[in-house]
Amino acid sequence: xKLAGPRLTAVGSGKGGTGKTFVSLALAQAFADLGERxxxxxADLGLSNxxxxxxxxxxxxxxxxxxxxxxxxxxxxxxxxQGHATFDxxxxxxxxxxxxEANGGTAEKLVSILRRTASYDRVLIDLGxxxxxxxxxxxxxxxxxxxxxxxxxxxLTDAYAFIKLVLKRTGGRAPAxxxxxxxxxAEAKRTAEALTKSARTFLKAAPATIGFVPxxxxxxxxxxxxxxxxxxxxxxxxxTAIGGLTGVLGGVAPRLAGSLR
Numbered sequence: 001x002k003l004a005g006p007r008l009t010a011v012g013s014g015k016g017g018t019g020k021t022f023v024s025l026a027l028a029q030a031f032a033d034l035g036e037r038x039x040x041x042x043a044d045l046g047l048s049n050x051x052x053x054x055x056x057x058x059x060x061x062x063x064x065x066x067x068x069x070x071x072x073x074x075x076x077x078x079x080x081x082q083g084h085a086t087f088d089x090x091x092x093x094x095x096x097x098x099x100x101e102a103n104g105g106t107a108e109k110l111v112s113i114l115r116r117t118a119s120y121d122r123v124l125i126d127l128g129x130x131x132x133x134x135x136x137x138x139x140x141x142x143x144x145x146x147x148x149x150x151x152x153x154x155x156l157t158d159a160y161a162f163i164k165l166v167l168k169r170t171g172g173r174a175p176a177x178x179x180x181x182x183x184x185x186a187e188a189k190r191t192a193e194a195l196t197k198s199a200r201t202f203l204k205a206a207p208a209t210i211g212f213v214p215x216x217x218x219x220x221x222x223x224x225x226x227x228x229x230x231x232x233x234x235x236x237x238x239x240t241a242i243g244g245l246t247g248v249l250g251g252v253a254p255r256l257a258g259s260l261r
Contacts, residue, residue, distance in 0.1 A: 006039070006120040007250060008111065010142035012175070013149065014158025016129035019180045020148040021050055022219060024126040026242040027249070029230060032085040034246060036121040039076070041114060042091035043138055044128035045106070050091050054079055055226040059091035066109060072117060081230045088120075107137035131158070136165050144249070145175035147207060151182060151191045163199055163207055174199070177207040178245070181215045188212030210248045213241045 011027075013020045024040055032038045042050040042059070051059035060077045064070030076090045114123050125142060127135045139145045145166055149159040159177075166175050177195065179188040196206040216238035222229040229236060 005115040006117065006123045007144070008114060008123050008125060008142040009144045009146060009249065010043075010125040010127055010139045010175075011146045011148060012127035012135060012139055012162055013129065013147060013155070014131060014160075014162040015155055017152075018148045018150050018155055019213070019219075021053055021126050022223075022238075023146075023148050023178065023180065023213070023242060024124045025050065025053060026229075026239055027245065028079075028087045028124050029081065029084060030239075030243040030246050031122055031124075032087040033243075035085070037119060038087040039114075039117075039120045039123045040079075040087065040089050040091075041110070041123055041125045042089065043107075043110065043125050043134070045092055045134065047128070048092040050089060050126060051077075052226070053223055054089070055228065056089070059093055060089055062090050062092045065090070065113065066106065072113070072119075081228050083234070084230055104133040104137040107134045108141065111138065111141040131161050131165055136162075136169060139166050139175070140169035145173075146178055146210075146249075147175045148178050148180050149191065149195060150180050151187055156191070156195050159195060160198055163195075164203055167203055167205055172205060174205050174207045176249075177209045179209065179212040182212050183215060185212065211241065211245055213238050 011020050011024045028038045028040045042048045048059060056077060058077055061070045061075040065072060065075040076088045078086050079089050080086050125138055127138055147159050147162050149155050163175060177192060179191050182188040192209040199206040214237045216236055218233045218236045219229060219238050222232055229239060
């Protein structure tokens, strides 16, 4: 069914360090390259860092948008990578902490703004770490939620809590699961099964695993150098895997790469 506005997909993890921001940005570029009009909203309102990962001098003015003093078209920045389609970024200034005290009411206002824009086909909401009110309201209000998990036991524990709260707030709609930073399919399968088994046993529901992303040191290298992975290593295993997820997430790509199915 065609949604009235853009499709909102929230990307969370429960804890930091799982690579969810990289996943959000890589998905945005993949969807944009398919011809979609894409916006990334960095909803880590206290510690925004998407502009740092992209090597941008400016992140946009999300605080101004929420305060009503800056219209959307002036509050965002365009992300341009040579040889690729552009997408837009909406964020708070990196490290500003200007919206650290944001709450569920702020989240509802942000979702309302994003739903009213006709400029985009898809909005990827990069959630903050943790399971606070802001994070969980955005996850529940989005059309889809994706939880990014790694083999780290702490990641599994926090992802379980994230899934539990999404289920509670949505009346039983489980987020999809993406396993990140794994050595290969075997480790991805073990990680996914550990989480889905616990969810099925104790929550009576389990997320559908949509795929995995291999551990790729090129990602870390480019983040440290603040250079574009798409330019430096356009065929990196991580980008290839994430690009293959567009089909299962409602894009036009016909095949799912790195699938556990």
